[in-house]
Amino acid sequence: MTATGDSQHVAAEQANEYGYRDFALGEFRFRRDEYFVYITWPTGSHIMSADAFLRALQRDVAWEFFYGTVNFDGVFGTLNHYGTVDVFAGRFNDAYRKAELDYTENVETPAVRATFSEMLDDWTNSTFDPFASPHETGSAFGVKNGENRAAITRHRVSAKRMVAVPGDEGLRSDDNGHPVNRHFADVPQDEPLVEAEPGFESEVAAFSLFAYLSRSQVTWNPSVVSVCKDSLFCPTTEEYILPIVHGNDRVEWFLQLTDEITWEVEDRESGGVRARVLMKPGDVCAMPADIRHQGYSPKRSMLLVWENAGEEIPDLIASGKTPTYPIDF
Ligand SMILES: [Fe+2]
Structure with missing residues (x-):
């Protein structure tokens, strides 16, 4: 109805x-x-x-x-x-x-x-x-x-320029109220050394994504850290259970950066069980466009979610012009 x-x-x-x-x-x-x-x-x-x-x-x-x-x-x-x-x-x-x-x-x-x-x-x-x-x-x-x-209504830390470039306020530290999370006490906090050519000091920068994520206060909340056309890198820290069961309308890539997450994967339409996926550090998987999934993280972990934000994708998949999986081997 x-x-x-x-x-x-x-x-x-x-x-x-x-x-x-x-x-x-x-x-x-x-x-x-x-x-x-x-x-x-x-x-x-x-x-x-x-x-x-x-x-x-x-x-x-x-x-x-x-x-x-x-x-x-x-x-x-x-x-x-x-x-x-x-x-x-x-x-x-x-x-x-x-x-x-x-x-x-x-x-x-x-x-x-x-x-x-x-x-x-x-x-x-x-x-x-x-x-x-x-x-x-x-x-x-x-x-x-x-x-x-x-x-x-938490204030989101938004970068004015790329994180770590002079003028950006987005880099997390003890000073701006972002202590290292208890589960990430072992994550090194040193930043990469950048030796820029004279004149390029304000344009060349690098930062440790692991150190950055170790200071995230929230769980299961992907943040966009880089945009290249429709390609979005959205890392996040996870602990306990993803509070929603996300139904995909496009393929979604997961890169497990640290620790472990178990994913329960179901058919998007019926809820029928399709798979259980245990992801360990370094594992990469593509969640198909016709599933829904919920993650279980026994210890705070770091996950990189890679989304294609193209507006045309849901229609392409719904009309069958694009498959629900990312690649044919
Ligand atoms: Fe998803």
């Missing part, structure tokens, strides 16, 4: 008995209590743990709904059409579809962004940081208890 048209964002102003506001987006209704989030739509309903819901919501908001599908779990999520967003329940779940419990609503991106941002703000207590690993944050649970705007 799919609904389109005027999906007004209607937020109830009254807090419920637990102190949290109820939210509405089109025909979807969202409510939370001390432990859980309840989602209803015209043909069904769903329940999620509040911490898992907020971790997924935080990524969806921060990533602008990302490439392809952001499954909060096997039932609820968003599908990005880059201008509008499908908010869905059960759409990528064989059992829900066969039972005709699935529902999708196409909403203008600003309306989804506004509702989701308000929900994230209202439902995140002062003790909880949805971007942090479970070991580095307090509880998401209980009745409403303050807010944590500093965490959910």
